[in-house]
Amino acid sequence: MPVSEAQKRASLKYDKEHMTTLGCKVKKTEAAAFKDYASQRGKTSNTMLKEYVIGCISSDETVARDTDVSVPAPDMHLTVEEQAHIEKRRAMLAKIPSPSNGVAERDNAKDGK
Numbered sequence: 001m002p003v004s005e006a007q008k009r010a011s012l013k014y015d016k017e018h019m020t021t022l023g024c025k026v027k028k029t030e031a032a033a034f035k036d037y038a039s040q041r042g043k044t045s046n047t048m049l050k051e052y053v054i055g056c057i058s059s060d061e062t063v064a065r066d067t068d069v070s071v072p073a074p075d076m077h078l079t080v081e082e083q084a085h086i087e088k089r090r091a092m093l094a095k096i097p098s099p100s101n102g103v104a105e106r107d108n109a110k111d112g113k
Contacts, residue, residue, distance in 0.1 A: 031045075
């Protein structure tokens with residue numbers, strides 16, 4: 001049964017209000033290699049990227065608390081090397097001051113506080 005025009009409009013309205021597209025530039029060879037990587041795991045590159053994003057934000061208590069969303073971490077099947085790389089990146093990112101802290105510190109410095 002074909003989708004009605006009303007259902008199409010409702011879906012478009014929902015997507016416009018609640019969804020966005022994330023993207024990044026990579027070399028064509030890297031994109032092809034990632035698509036092959038995903039395919040070998042029975043997934044699409046979009047599915048793997050979406051799972052990774054959800055996994056990153058669901059493991060960040062601040063994001064989960066601020067958005068009041070409880071999202072289960074996806075079953076990523078990462079290698080030990082991939083897990084170590086992710087933990088290393090998270091540790092590096094944790095050392096970066098948040099934008100709000102940087103602004104407050106800068107403003108306090110201007111005021112002589």
